[in-house]
Amino acid sequence: MTEVEGRPAALAEPTIHVRKSWMSLLFFANIGLWLGIYAPIQVLLPTQAELLDSANKEFVFSLVTGVGALVSLVANPLIGLLSDRTCSRFGRRHPWTLAGATLGAIGLLVLASAGNVGVMILGWCLVSAGLNGMLATLTSAIPDRVPVDQRAHIGGLVGISQMLGTVLGAVLVTVLVTSLPGGYIACAVIVVLGAIAFVLRTPDATLPAAFRPAAKVREVLASLRISPREHPDFAWAWACHFMVGTGNALGTLFLLFFLRDAVHLEDPDTGLLIMMGLYGVALIGGAVAAGHFSDRSRRRKPFVLAAAAVMALAALILAFWQNWTAALIASPLLGVGYGAYMAVALAILTSVLPAAEDRAKDLGVVNIANSLPQVVAPLVATVLLAQLGGYRALFAASAVATIIAGFLITRVRSVR
Known part of the structure; x- marks a missing residue:
C-alpha cells in the first residue's frame, strides 16, 4: 500500500490482493485467539468453578463469564479506537495485537494459579480485555489490507478459524494437556505465538501524526457512538x-x-x-x-x-x-x-x-x-x-x- 491522493497508506483503500502467506498468518493468529477464549469457556472455567465451589459451580461460572462479557463489550471498541489513533513507527495495529495477546496470556496465567473466585474473575477479565483487543486489531486488518473483491474469501477463513479454534481448544485441554494449570499455560503460549508470528511477518502501515483523528476526550467518547441516521x-x-x-x-x-x-x-x-x-x-x-x-x-x-x-x-x-x-x-x-x-x-x-x-x-x-x-x-x-x-x-x-x-x-x- 502506498500514499494515495495525499492520504497515507494506513487510510487508503487497498487494491492489491493479499498473498496466501498473509492469509495463513492471519488464519493461525485467529485460531490462537479463539482457542484462548473457548478452551477456558468450554472446559477450564467450568472445571475450576467446580473445584473452588462445587455446591455453587453454575453461579460461579456464570458470574465469572458474565463479568468477562461486560469487559469485552468495552474493551473491543475502545482498543480499536486507540489503535486507530496510534502513530507508532511499528504501525497502528501490530503494537495493540501484541499487547492484547500478552495481556490475555497474563490473564490465563493468573487463572492457572487462581485459588479463589475473586482471582478467577480478575484473570478472566484480563483475558477478556486482552483477547478482545487482539480481536479488534486482527479484524481491522481485513479492511486495512484486503481489497473489497477478496474479502468474502478472507471472511470465510476467519469463520473457519473460529470453529477450528473452538474444536482444537477442546482437544488441547481434554486430551493433550489434562491438568488445569497446564491447560491455561498451553493456551497462553499458543495465543502469544500466533500473535508474534502475525506481527513479525506481516506489514502494518504507519499513520503520520498529521492524520491522527481528533483526540479530545469528549470527541473520542462521542465517536464510540455511530449514528444510525448518518450511517x-x-x-x-x-x-x-x-x-x-x-x-x-x-x-x-x-x-x-x-x-x-x-x-x-x-x-x-x-x-x-x-x-x-x-x-x-x-x-x-x-x-x-x-x-x-x-x-x-x-x-x-x-x-x-x-x-x-x-x-x-x-x-x-x-x-x-x-x-x-x-x-x-x-x-x-x-x-x-x-x-x-x-x-x-x-x-x-x-x-x-x-x-x-x-x-x-x-x-x-x-x-x-x-x-x-x-x-x-x-x-x-x-x-x-x-x-x-x-x-x-x-x-x-x-x-x-x-x-x-x-x-x-x-x-x-x-x-x-
Missing part, C-alpha cells in the same frame, strides 16, 4: 449481524440438554460431538464456497439471504421433529448456513464502515454484535424453555431471529 447501512448491517448471532446462539447453546431431555438420547455427550462434527465440516464447506462465489460475482446480499433461509430451515426442522434423525439433518444445514453467512458478513460489514480513520473502532462496535447474543440468548431461552413452549418455542425463536436478519440485510443499499 444507515452500517446500522442495518449491524442489526442483521446481531440477529444472526442471536438465532445461532438460540439454536446451539442448549443442544446437549435438547438431546437429553427432548430426544432422550442414551448418550447425549457423544450425540453432541457427532452434531458438532457435522456442523463444523459443513461450516467449512459453506464458508469456502460462499466466499469464492461471492467474490467472483461481487454480490453479497443473495448469499446472506440464502444462508438465513438455510439456518431458519434447520431450526424449524428441530422445532417440528424432535428426534435423532432430525438432529443429524439439521446440524449440517445450520453449519453450512452459518459458514456461508460468516464468509459474506465480513465483506459486507467492512464495506459499510463509516470512516477509514476509525476502522478498528467501528469493527469493535461490530464485534459487540458478536458478544451481545451470548448474553441475550440464555435469558430469552430460559423464558422460552420454562414458560412458552419448551424446545419447540426455542428453535422456532431461532428461526424467527434468522428470518428477521434476512429482512434487515435487504435494507443495506450500498452493497449488492
Whole structure:
C-alpha cells in the first residue's frame, strides 16, 4: 500500500490482493485467539468453578463469564479506537495485537494459579480485555489490507478459524494437556505465538501524526457512538449481524440438554460431538464456497439471504421433529448456513464502515454484535424453555431471529 491522493497508506483503500502467506498468518493468529477464549469457556472455567465451589459451580461460572462479557463489550471498541489513533513507527495495529495477546496470556496465567473466585474473575477479565483487543486489531486488518473483491474469501477463513479454534481448544485441554494449570499455560503460549508470528511477518502501515483523528476526550467518547441516521447501512448491517448471532446462539447453546431431555438420547455427550462434527465440516464447506462465489460475482446480499433461509430451515426442522434423525439433518444445514453467512458478513460489514480513520473502532462496535447474543440468548431461552413452549418455542425463536436478519440485510443499499 502506498500514499494515495495525499492520504497515507494506513487510510487508503487497498487494491492489491493479499498473498496466501498473509492469509495463513492471519488464519493461525485467529485460531490462537479463539482457542484462548473457548478452551477456558468450554472446559477450564467450568472445571475450576467446580473445584473452588462445587455446591455453587453454575453461579460461579456464570458470574465469572458474565463479568468477562461486560469487559469485552468495552474493551473491543475502545482498543480499536486507540489503535486507530496510534502513530507508532511499528504501525497502528501490530503494537495493540501484541499487547492484547500478552495481556490475555497474563490473564490465563493468573487463572492457572487462581485459588479463589475473586482471582478467577480478575484473570478472566484480563483475558477478556486482552483477547478482545487482539480481536479488534486482527479484524481491522481485513479492511486495512484486503481489497473489497477478496474479502468474502478472507471472511470465510476467519469463520473457519473460529470453529477450528473452538474444536482444537477442546482437544488441547481434554486430551493433550489434562491438568488445569497446564491447560491455561498451553493456551497462553499458543495465543502469544500466533500473535508474534502475525506481527513479525506481516506489514502494518504507519499513520503520520498529521492524520491522527481528533483526540479530545469528549470527541473520542462521542465517536464510540455511530449514528444510525448518518450511517444507515452500517446500522442495518449491524442489526442483521446481531440477529444472526442471536438465532445461532438460540439454536446451539442448549443442544446437549435438547438431546437429553427432548430426544432422550442414551448418550447425549457423544450425540453432541457427532452434531458438532457435522456442523463444523459443513461450516467449512459453506464458508469456502460462499466466499469464492461471492467474490467472483461481487454480490453479497443473495448469499446472506440464502444462508438465513438455510439456518431458519434447520431450526424449524428441530422445532417440528424432535428426534435423532432430525438432529443429524439439521446440524449440517445450520453449519453450512452459518459458514456461508460468516464468509459474506465480513465483506459486507467492512464495506459499510463509516470512516477509514476509525476502522478498528467501528469493527469493535461490530464485534459487540458478536458478544451481545451470548448474553441475550440464555435469558430469552430460559423464558422460552420454562414458560412458552419448551424446545419447540426455542428453535422456532431461532428461526424467527434468522428470518428477521434476512429482512434487515435487504435494507443495506450500498452493497449488492
